Amino acid sequence: MIDTGSTAWVLASTALVMLMTPGLALFYGGMVRTKAVLNVMMTSFVCLAVVGVLWVVYGYSLAFGSDAFAGLVGGFGDVGLRHLDTAVVGSGPTAIPAGVYAMFELMFAVITVALLAGAVAERTRFWPWTLFVLVWVTLVYLPEAHWVFALDGATGPGSVGGWIANRLHALDFAGGTAVEINSGASALALVLVVGRRRGWPRDPVRPHNLPSVLLGAGLLWFGWFGFNAGSALGATPAAGTALVSTMTAGAAAVLAWLVVEQIRDGRPTSLGAASGAVAGLVGITPACAYVEPLGALLIGLAAGAICASAVRLKFRYGFDDSLDVVAVHGVGGLVGMLLLGLLASVATNPAGADGLFYGGGFGQLGRQAVAVVAVLAWSFVVTALIAWVINRTIGLRVDREVEAEGVDEGEHAESGYDFSTVVVGHGSQRTGSLPGSTTGARPRS
Template identity: 60%
Template sequence: MQGDTAWLLTSAALVLLMTPGLAFFYGGMVRSKSVLNMLMMCFGAMGLIGVLWVVYGYSVAFGNDVGAGLLGDPFEALGLSGLMGGDALSTTGFAAFQGMFAIITVALIAGAVADRMRFGAWLLFAGLWATVVYFPVAHWVFAFDNEDSGVVGGWIANDLAALDFAGGTAVHINAGAAALALALVLGKRRGWPKEPMKPHNLPYVMLGAGLLWFGWFGFNAGSALGANEIAGVAFVNTLTATCAAMLGWLLTERLRDGKATSLGAASGVVAGLVAITPACAFVDTWGALSIGVIAGILCALAVGLKYRFGYDDSLDVVGVHLVGGLVGTVLIGFFGTTNVNEGSVDGLFYGGGADQLGKQVLGAVAVLAYSFLITSIIALIIKFTMGLRVSTEDEVAGIDESEHAESAYDFAGSRGGRAASVETEAGGAKKLEETKS
């Protein structure tokens, strides 16, 4: 028991590290005038959702069901009452572990609205979304019935019996659908897609991807809730699928664009991590390899859909997390096998029927539809009350200065005999001009 608790608490710390990793991953992909805002959106989610989780979020997600598998009792563990101290250490560890999931799920959405969303509006959105979307969906997916204690859990986990080991539906499909809805309500960035909006710091992107990969072992293997064989299976499959996805993305880039890029490598890593998340304890090595390659290729192609359909998902949350989450969740119906885990099912490629595939699709579609609908309503309410986005002038000048009164880089300092940069605006766009001394 003590070893299991130690692994769970270690995994919780690893998952928390993923959010700063995500901040660097996203921060490197935005323009230099927006990097601090992106970091703040991720760190803001850590602060806000961490508080909401311990006050009532855990109770809503894992309290005894009060509504047909849709919602846990928000008052059952209010403020984690009854969980702190004594014999409740393992439960407390579980609450901490799941709290990290809540934090990063909200932070994932931020990538879709980079460069243009007000920070105050983001925090309000994050709190409302976590309350009415993430906490209930976590109950649907992660709260299992316990006959010994009489606890009743969520409908996807128990009534539907769709498999999701570590959050393909509750985390990635949920966040991806929300990102699409919020981006649509918020509107496009000024100048997109005509103006180039290239990543300002690719080393940040690579660093962020590395931190995410490191922390993701806690995310997936930690979901075994103990130091056991299932944790080992999830750990190895997380490595395997991610490596395969990176190669799949790079191959797609090479064939399509003629070059394999560092941004593609980092994106492929994240796509593989996303796709293997729901399946990591339910498939064997061949299944993990297959899911990784398929996710790498499909996500690399999916990031271009925003140009075809005209939605401005700034950092490809939809293409990577929504599509990757759908790939991993649905493919359990093909690659699942009881050879690695008695709690798994045999998919179509392992002698099983189509029944589990249907359950996987239904669970994925239900979360997608709910998240998209409720997110749209929340975003519209905020838009027509306090407002969602910064002014055109502030967006052009840089959201870091307008929202935080800070700049990530000192462009005004002189060096090597060169005069300070002079900032001018012409035609609604900011241009930098340098003159020699």
């Protein structure tokens, strides 16, 4: 029987996670220069369309269908979302319609690939990027989603899930591996293939709209409650735990990032506050339903401080990760996954395990590390191959002239802000007043 309360919660969570992609577009759009704001927002927004179609055709089936090969990928039994109109996912208090579950998981796929747009902002062609989204989700995200999210028996009697969740038994409640470490490792591979922006790091690249960055970060934080607490798939105690952890870690990370900035640079910044919030939310994602509130506080502090320090790595090693996807999502996911091996508690969630600090020994920490390495390696290698092939065939990067003039005009024939003079009336008469005129009309000769 369908549980209506849990169904309502997952429906709401689906909407919350969907909102994260437009929120990400605002977050990224404010961080780039005016000549690239539309392009970076479009490369995020188009993921809703591409992945939305792909998911119905074969994406959900390969990610969550019963295992087809050694715990690595699902089969084709649910191609076209067949049979989902009458199917149920889960049981008891978390029994929800399979179609609702499919749409909830779709939003995870969308936001994951949209994150990569920030790594190569200001220098990618739109249609080759769209092709990259299609191929990357197929070859990178779908297998990893099966490894991490597909549980034995979850989508039907006898269904077999992925190896990380069901064989390795690594803990990852809402996507520290398949979403965060995956996007961080893939972003690193992508920027190495595409290359640096013209003049980077010699020429300063400053955010053009910090209010947009803060608004986008706020929408991401808002949607993250659906991302984490919604992953309980019901109105359950685990959802409540995840809700508390998500708020706690995000708040702690903001403070940690600002303290690092104060010590390192002499003053806190609004960009740092926004980035710190995202770092804390990334860090708590895998651990949100498995740790106590104090554990969430510790993870948030660690993620904020470590990610704030990690943003300098791109200057040290020379990779142009435009909007710090590697430092925030890759490093933040790594922090959360490994600290989960220390701070997980069965008393908090009986479905989890005890970490090292709760008497569980090094076993769970080791399983977390294996999951991290496996996802990192697959994401990096396969993304590098996809990006290299597309770049060598149809060209993923814009021409030098287009990059210099701005990808908004070159790729979309639009600009984010129209500062041209408004023309009214007849001829070339302009609004406003001319010197010597008090009415705004052109003076008589």
